[in-house]
Amino acid sequence: MKLTIERAVLFRALGHVQNVVERRNTIPILSNVLMRADDGKLSFTATDMDLEMVESVSATVEREGATTAPAHTLFDIVRKLPDGAQVELEVAGDGSLLMIRAGRSAFRLGCLPTEDFPFMASGEMKAEFNLSASDLRGLIDRTRFAISTEETRYYLNGIFLHKAEAEGIDVLRAVATDGHRLARVEMTLPDGAAGLGSTDADGQAGVIIPRKTVGEIRRLVDDADEDIKIGVSATKIRFSFGEVILTSKLIDGTFPDYERVIPSGNDKTLAVDAKALGSAVDRVATIATEKSRAVKLSISGSTLTLSANSPENGSASEEVEVTYDGDDMEIGFNSKYLLDITGQIEGDGCQLLMADGASPTLIRDPSDTEAIYVLMPMRV
Numbered sequence: 001m002k003l004t005i006e007r008a009v010l011f012r013a014l015g016h017v018q019n020v021v022e023r024r025n026t027i028p029i030l031s032n033v034l035m036r037a038d039d040g041k042l043s044f045t046a047t048d049m050d051l052e053m054v055e056s057v058s059a060t061v062e063r064e065g066a067t068t069a070p071a072h073t074l075f076d077i078v079r080k081l082p083d084g085a086q087v088e089l090e091v092a093g094d095g096s097l098l099m100i101r102a103g104r105s106a107f108r109l110g111c112l113p114t115e116d117f118p119f120m121a122s123g124e125m126k127a128e129f130n131l132s133a134s135d136l137r138g139l140i141d142r143t144r145f146a147i148s149t150e151e152t153r154y155y156l157n158g159i160f161l162h163k164a165e166a167e168g169i170d171v172l173r174a175v176a177t178d179g180h181r182l183a184r185v186e187m188t189l190p191d192g193a194a195g196l197g198s199t200d201a202d203g204q205a206g207v208i209i210p211r212k213t214v215g216e217i218r219r220l221v222d223d224a225d226e227d228i229k230i231g232v233s234a235t236k237i238r239f240s241f242g243e244v245i246l247t248s249k250l251i252d253g254t255f256p257d258y259e260r261v262i263p264s265g266n267d268k269t270l271a272v273d274a275k276a277l278g279s280a281v282d283r284v285a286t287i288a289t290e291k292s293r294a295v296k297l298s299i300s301g302s303t304l305t306l307s308a309n310s311p312e313n314g315s316a317s318e319e320v321e322v323t324y325d326g327d328d329m330e331i332g333f334n335s336k337y338l339l340d341i342t343g344q345i346e347g348d349g350c351q352l353l354m355a356d357g358a359s360p361t362l363i364r365d366p367s368d369t370e371a372i373y374v375l376m377p378m379r380v
Helices: 007-017 071-080 133-141 193-197 211-223 274-284 335-342
Strands: 002-006 032-038 041-047 051-058 060-063 065-070 086-091 097-102 105-110 125-132 158-166 169-177 181-188 207-210 227-233 236-241 244-249 268-273 294-300 303-310 314-321 329-334 349-354 361-365 368-375
Touching: 002 007, 007 041, 007 051, 007 071, 007 086, 032 060, 032 071, 051 211, 065 071, 065 105, 071 097, 071 105, 125 133, 125 193, 133 158, 133 169, 133 181, 133 211, 133 227, 158 193, 158 211, 169 193, 181 335, 207 211, 207 244, 211 236, 211 244, 268 274, 268 314, 274 303, 274 314, 274 335, 274 349, 294 335, 329 335, 335 368
Parallel strands: none
Antiparallel strands: 002 060, 002 086, 032 041, 032 065, 041 051, 051 244, 086 097, 097 105, 125 227, 158 169, 158 207, 169 181, 181 368, 227 236, 236 244, 268 349, 294 303, 294 329, 303 314, 349 361, 361 368
């Protein structure tokens, strides 16, 4: 294998695929990226056995071939090469060394056999549909903050994507929860996504996309402007656009019945400027104890008083003007969770629908009918 490629092109592609590779691996081949050069293209494949990314870029290929090289080391080398450099990659005769040359710099990296590199099979797709990059970004950004990090309840370690019905219309719905807060976002069901409504062997309709996969696809679509093609099989999900294909295993578990925790009878409505509320919570939370991060909301008439107390730090309070139509009440929240939600509200307004100080609160953005958030209260 011998080829020449621009440093910027090589750096961008390696930056994508090396994120998939774990820093510590007990299986040496999983530390490597598979590179295959043919037909004027250089393709990169990286995997951690749960997630696989393939990306192809243009290159001047003198001799076709394939090899595997340490992903992070190769990325670090290319990162430190000067901008605008032409990088030459060549595999020596017996295939055990990858030579990297750029200007006066030369590196030799040990390679492992390409036949040892594992591949993921997607399986038969039960649903294939397209989402615009902006729609996919919106689904992820408004839900991923609520993904659980607790490994014991592994079925909450991702975003639940499924077909649902809202007011007689089929919708594509993304849900995430960690038991303390919940985010639900929906959009009109795309053509081809009806298969997400078919149940699997456990009777579960829909799929749970793992947290790492969510992070990787969000990074990839950050500057994409084309449609993302999504394919879903019984055990895998595949995202493809441009020259990138990301294939991931799905979480094998049953997502809980989240509808039960979304309150429907909350009769006290508080309307407030989202940015003013977020800024005030952030300031008052400076005093809150590190462990609980608790902030108390006291509502009386058109005044919301935020307060926090800490034996170590002292106390803080701030008043915010609101519109409120209920009896005076107090409720406590984890300030970080509240800030996560207010951070997703793009409009000026924010509505908190409450029942009492011990029941879940429903939070909405009046300008965004697609998303709702639920936040559990805490004692303060």
